[in-house]
Amino acid sequence: MTLWTPTEAELYEAGTQKWSGVKTTDGESTLGAWVAEMDFGTSPAVKARLQKAVEQGFLGYPPAWAGEAVKEALVELEDRRYGWAIKPGWVTLAPSILASLRVTIDALTRPGSAVIVPTPAYMPFLTIPAEHGRDVIEIPSLHNPDADGAEDAWALNLIAIEEALQNGAGLVVLCNPWNPTGRSLTVAELQALHAVVGKYDALVFADEVHAPLVLGDPGSFVSYASLGPDYAAHTVTAVAASKAWNVAGLNCAQVILPDAALRQKYEDAPKSRFGYPAALGQLATVPAYLESDEWLVEAIAQINANLDLLGEALQGTDGDYHRPEATYLTWLGFDAYPELEDPAVTLREEYRVGVNDGVTLGRGYERWIRVNAAMSPEPWKKVVAAIADLANGYGPSGSKMGDAQPVI
Numbered sequence: 001m002t003l004w005t006p007t008e009a010e011l012y013e014a015g016t017q018k019w020s021g022v023k024t025t026d027g028e029s030t031l032g033a034w035v036a037e038m039d040f041g042t043s044p045a046v047k048a049r050l051q052k053a054v055e056q057g058f059l060g061y062p063p064a065w066a067g068e069a070v071k072e073a074l075v076e077l078e079d080r081r082y083g084w085a086i087k088p089g090w091v092t093l094a095p096s097i098l099a100s101l102r103v104t105i106d107a108l109t110r111p112g113s114a115v116i117v118p119t120p121a122y123m124p125f126l127t128i129p130a131e132h133g134r135d136v137i138e139i140p141s142l143h144n145p146d147a148d149g150a151e152d153a154w155a156l157n158l159i160a161i162e163e164a165l166q167n168g169a170g171l172v173v174l175c176n177p178w179n180p181t182g183r184s185l186t187v188a189e190l191q192a193l194h195a196v197v198g199k200y201d202a203l204v205f206a207d208e209v210h211a212p213l214v215l216g217d218p219g220s221f222v223s224y225a226s227l228g229p230d231y232a233a234h235t236v237t238a239v240a241a242s243k244a245w246n247v248a249g250l251n252c253a254q255v256i257l258p259d260a261a262l263r264q265k266y267e268d269a270p271k272s273r274f275g276y277p278a279a280l281g282q283l284a285t286v287p288a289y290l291e292s293d294e295w296l297v298e299a300i301a302q303i304n305a306n307l308d309l310l311g312e313a314l315q316g317t318d319g320d321y322h323r324p325e326a327t328y329l330t331w332l333g334f335d336a337y338p339e340l341e342d343p344a345v346t347l348r349e350e351y352r353v354g355v356n357d358g359v360t361l362g363r364g365y366e367r368w369i370r371v372n373a374a375m376s377p378e379p380w381k382k383v384v385a386a387i388a389d390l391a392n393g394y395g396p397s398g399s400k401m402g403d404a405q406p407v408i
Contacts (some may be wrong), residue, residue, distance in 0.1 A: 022354030030354035038374035043295035045287035062279035099274040107269030113170025119362025182324020212244035232258040245288035252281030317391035328374035351386035
């Protein structure tokens with residue numbers, strides 16, 4: 001199998017959100033290094049199943065057997081990759097992970113209780129609670145810019161999390177692997193979080209959509225709820241094939257609820273206003289989980305090669321960068337660059353590179369950017385060149401760019 005890495009022209013022609021959604025103020029296209037999609041298409045097994053479905057006219061409402069097949073496939077995946085023995089009866093389907101978060105807030109938490117979101121965070125986690133009448137408590141995470149790797153660079157601020165729980169917060173959003181820092185939390189870190197949450201009448205919403213994208217040993221990932229019944233009793237775990245197998249537009253997430261009481265509350269909750277899992281999403285999930293390991297290995301190899309290139313380009317600069325342990329989303333800080341007020345805007349306007357502005361991932365990250373490394377090699381080299389030019393041109397050891405030219 002050879003991973004498909006389309007050219008820049010092919011990516012613009014396809015026109016996905018990643019390649020059409022960010023424009024300069026003059027309306028020019030940018031290189032798509034922002035939203036969490038990959039440039040590599042999807043696995044041959046998923047593609048074949050979708051093509052067959054279209055040929056068969058499978059474009060209506062999903063039958064019951066499709067949902068049951070998804071549950072069985074997830075059971076096998078969790079056991080094969082992570083050694084977590086779940087049961088089909090523990091699983092319920094949702095249109096998306098964010099929809100399952102909405103149900104959790106509405107139906108499972110104490111009315112009016114605040115939602116704790118460790119930052120930096122996936123952007124919707126910071127906005128959705130307010131849509132349900134809840135306050136968001138942003139907890140800036142502990143950061144060591146001098147750490148050698150991501151594991152020592154970012155950590156949950158458990159003291160601040162406990163203080164928020166003491167003050168009545170009812171839900172902790174746990175993104176693990178952690179978008180955007182790239183952390184895959186250790187068992188010790190998960191145990192420490194449990195020691196805090198377990199003292200209070202609160203839940204954990206565990207977004208584990210990036211679990212298959214651990215960049216080293218895939219078996220090293222540990223699900224929070226898998227650590228025991230007392231963990232599962234206060235945890236809603238949400239997963240999907242959307243990120244690892246690049247089918248984010250085919251809505252089908254799965255919610256794992258081992259605890260019977262919590263599962264009953266979730267299943268009894270009204271959900272129709274948040275939509276339904278798509279038929280094609282259900283069909284795509286099964287071959288993604290059961291027949292696409294080889295493709296995923298190749299995709300991760302390309303992501304690792306891309307991260308190697310970025311790391312080499314940033315050596316010797318003052319950029320605050322730590323190679324991710326998981327996910328293809330990277331987190332890069334320019335706090336050491338006082339003249340660079342908004343690196344995301346500079347990259348967009350001066351280099352025509354689209355990245356996520358750090359301030360959308362939490363207060364205090366105005367000089368940070370989230371960069372999507374799941375790109376074809378040709379455009380990725382241009383993205384890296386732009387970021388390296390920025391890091392070399394604005395830092396304490398350099399001077400503000402004068403004659404730097406756009407990379408495209």
